[in-house]
Amino acid sequence: xxxxxxxxxxxxxxxxxxxxxxxxxxxxxxxxxxxxxxxxxxxxxxxxxxxxxxxxxxxxxxxxxxxxxxxxxxxxxxxxxxxxxxxxxxxxxxxxxxxxxxxxxxxxxxxxxxxxxxxxxxxxxxxxxxxxxxxxxxxxxxxxxxxxxxxxxxxxxxxxxxxxxxxxxxxxxxxxxxxxxxxxxxxxxxxxxxxxxxxxxxxxxxxxxxxxxxxxxxxxxxxxxxxxxxxxxxxxxxxxxxxxxxxxxxxxxxxxxxxxxxxxxxxxxxxxxxxxxxxxxxxxxxxxxxxxxxxxxxxxxxxxxxxxxxxxx
Amino acid sequence: xxxxxxxxxxxxxxxxxxxxxxxxxxxxxxxxxxxxxxxxxxxxxxxxxxxxxxxxxxxxxxxxxxxxxxxxxxxxxxxxxxxxxxxxxxxxxxxxxxxxxxxxxxxxxxxxxxxxxxxxxxxxxxxxxxxxxxxxxxxxxxxxxxxxxxxxxxxxxxxxxxxxxxxxxxxxxxxxxxxxxxxxxxxxxxxxxxxxxxxxxxxxxxxxxxxxxxxxxxxxxxxxxxxxxxxxxxxxxxxxxxxxxxxxxxxxxxxxxxxxxxxxxxxxxxxxxxxxxxxxxxxx
Numbered sequence: 001x002x003x004x005x006x007x008x009x010x011x012x013x014x015x016x017x018x019x020x021x022x023x024x025x026x027x028x029x030x031x032x033x034x035x036x037x038x039x040x041x042x043x044x045x046x047x048x049x050x051x052x053x054x055x056x057x058x059x060x061x062x063x064x065x066x067x068x069x070x071x072x073x074x075x076x077x078x079x080x081x082x083x084x085x086x087x088x089x090x091x092x093x094x095x096x097x098x099x100x101x102x103x104x105x106x107x108x109x110x111x112x113x114x115x116x117x118x119x120x121x122x123x124x125x126x127x128x129x130x131x132x133x134x135x136x137x138x139x140x141x142x143x144x145x146x147x148x149x150x151x152x153x154x155x156x157x158x159x160x161x162x163x164x165x166x167x168x169x170x171x172x173x174x175x176x177x178x179x180x181x182x183x184x185x186x187x188x189x190x191x192x193x194x195x196x197x198x199x200x201x202x203x204x205x206x207x208x209x210x211x212x213x214x215x216x217x218x219x220x221x222x223x224x225x226x227x228x229x230x231x232x233x234x235x236x237x238x239x240x241x242x243x244x245x246x247x248x249x250x251x252x253x254x255x256x257x258x259x260x261x262x263x264x265x266x267x268x269x270x271x272x273x274x275x276x277x278x279x280x281x282x283x284x285x286x287x288x289x290x291x292x293x294x295x296x297x298x299x300x301x302x303x304x305x306x307x308x309x310x311x312x313x
Numbered sequence: 314x315x316x317x318x319x320x321x322x323x324x325x326x327x328x329x330x331x332x333x334x335x336x337x338x339x340x341x342x343x344x345x346x347x348x349x350x351x352x353x354x355x356x357x358x359x360x361x362x363x364x365x366x367x368x369x370x371x372x373x374x375x376x377x378x379x380x381x382x383x384x385x386x387x388x389x390x391x392x393x394x395x396x397x398x399x400x401x402x403x404x405x406x407x408x409x410x411x412x413x414x415x416x417x418x419x420x421x422x423x424x425x426x427x428x429x430x431x432x433x434x435x436x437x438x439x440x441x442x443x444x445x446x447x448x449x450x451x452x453x454x455x456x457x458x459x460x461x462x463x464x465x466x467x468x469x470x471x472x473x474x475x476x477x478x479x480x481x482x483x484x485x486x487x488x489x490x491x492x493x494x495x496x497x498x499x500x501x502x503x504x505x506x507x508x509x510x511x512x513x514x515x516x517x518x519x520x521x522x523x524x525x526x527x528x529x530x531x532x533x534x535x536x537x538x539x540x541x542x543x544x545x546x547x548x549x550x551x552x553x554x555x556x557x558x559x560x561x562x563x564x565x566x567x568x569x570x571x572x573x574x575x576x577x578x579x580x581x582x583x584x585x586x587x588x589x590x591x592x593x594x595x596x597x
Contacts, residue, residue, distance in 0.1 A: 266499070266518075267480070267499065267500070268461060268479060268480035268481075268498055268499050268500075268517075269480075271441075271442055271460065271461065273441065273460065286401070286403075286422055286423065286441060287401035287420060287422055287439065287441055288400070288401040288402065288403075288422055290401070291400045291401045295400060297419055297420070297437075297438060299439075299457060299458075300420070300439050300457075300458065301439070301458040301476070301477060302458065302459075302460045302461060302478075302479035302480075302498070304479070304480070304496075304498045304499070304517055305480055305498055305499040305517055305518065306499075
């Protein structure tokens with residue numbers, strides 16, 4: 001089933017970590033195998049923030065295995081070495097959990113080359129790379145993940161998140177949403193639905209040099225949009241093309257450094273409720289998600305089939 | 314339930330061209346006869362007084378607790394119940410088989426007012442997916458917008474949304490009337506079997522897709538017709554009914570019904586076997 005939620009403050013900042021936690025927790029009955037946050041924080045925009053993992057948190061049906069912390073340490077050492085080789089300077093380093101790390105990096109070259117080098121280390125995956133984006137995902141419901149990663153204090157402009165009920169692939173971090181729009185800085189995607197032409201699209205995109213890290217069908221959306229943007233399309237153009245390029249049922253959100261977008265398939269088979277005002281847009285699979293940030297009576301609506309909308313901060 | 318006699322008299326609905334299919338054997342159509350009203354009852358329904366009014370705040374209640382509270386209040390004879398702070402909770406006001414005035418001061422989530430038979434409900438807010446699913450009788454008025462599958466499989470009653478609704482409104486509808494003041498999404502009237510849908514605004518693609526019977530009236534633009542949905546002549550009788558229905562529903566009273574498009578089943582996809590199983594055996 002899965003639940004998705006997102007919000008964007010236009011013209012100001014807020015405690016988006018706490019707000020998104022409330023929205024996703026309200027949707028926990030739609031799935032709590034894993035929960036993921038893509039938070040766009042208030043930063044000086046100088047350095048990259050890289051969230052990455054050096055191991056897995058393994059749940060039911062996962063193809064990954066739990067490993068010893070010493071393996072994580074070894075991988076971290078290799079990553080640090082590669083960063084040095086790439087000319088990237090680590091400004092700040094945090095190890096939130098044995099397998100989950102956050103680096104602030106000074107780097108000004110090609111992100112594709114950078115990502116390929118870092119992810120060439122077996123078991124290492126970049127969850128997000130951006131100047132304001134931070135993707136945090138792990139097993140458990142929104143409250144548990146928020147507490148584990150201390151997200152409730154994060155101040156920013158916008159955020160999207162996902163409460164997952166695993167259906168198409170196992171329960172682990174690599175299959176959890178949001179997906180980073182590799183190799184684009186600050187692009188993230190969450191999805192509710194099923195894509196039926198996943199393998200056809202995946203084969204085509206892999207032949208074009210795009211990378212997939214999981215067997216989760218939703219990852220296709222991030223890669224699909226990234227490939228469109230790599231060929232010069234705007235985010236909105238890519239999203240509009242996805243309505244026919246992607247087959248199946250879907251409602252998905254995409255966020256970039258300064259925008260938030262939604263797309264709904266042409267059958268309108270997946271739910272979405274939307275609240276829109278001059279200073280705040282909030283949306284989720286169910287109205288109760290929006291109610292967690294706006295308890296008063298508000299005007300909400302369901303976007304129609306085949307609708308694509310993008311809002312700027 | 315009552316053992317109703319089959320009326321030979323042609324009903325007004327039939328004379329308007331509705332219920333046009335011929336049903337035989339076990340599936341004969343029976344219309345309500347007011348003389349037999351006393352035979353209609355449900356176990357566990359209560360005598361309530363509409364003038365006896367109360368309010369409950371369900372902000373901190375789960376939906377089951379809130380629904381149980383409504384039941385207890387009806388048992389105590391309250392005929393008008395106001396629900397404060399529903400805050401988008403799911404499955405509120407479901408399974409009410411009683412006469413009752415129920416007022417929600419706020420929005421409902423999924424499956425609000427489902428499987429009910431008899432109450433008059435006003436929702437001063439929005440409703441989520443599948444509002445009033447399987448409603449048998451009664452009236453539900455929504456002041457704002459509604460989600461998808463609005464009035465799915467309703468058998469009777471009036472379901473009115475003053476705003477816009479999502480996709481698949483009236484899916485599998487088997488009777489009753491759905492009235493939409495704004496726009497409606499794709500697949501409106503999908504596989505509808507009976508009843509009527511009125512949309513004053515625009516409607517999305519695949520209108521009336523695979524409908525068996527029933528009628529859809531559209532005031533605005535139509536995205537596209539679905540399989541086997543065709544335009545039909547809007548008769549004077551239709552216009553009279555539309556005017557009366559909109560007036561009673563307190564919606565679009567000055568709407569020019571003469572410009573509405575009437576959509577019915579083309580019946581090209583019909584593949585009914587008129588024989589009952591026992592008759593079929595004999596034929597074989």
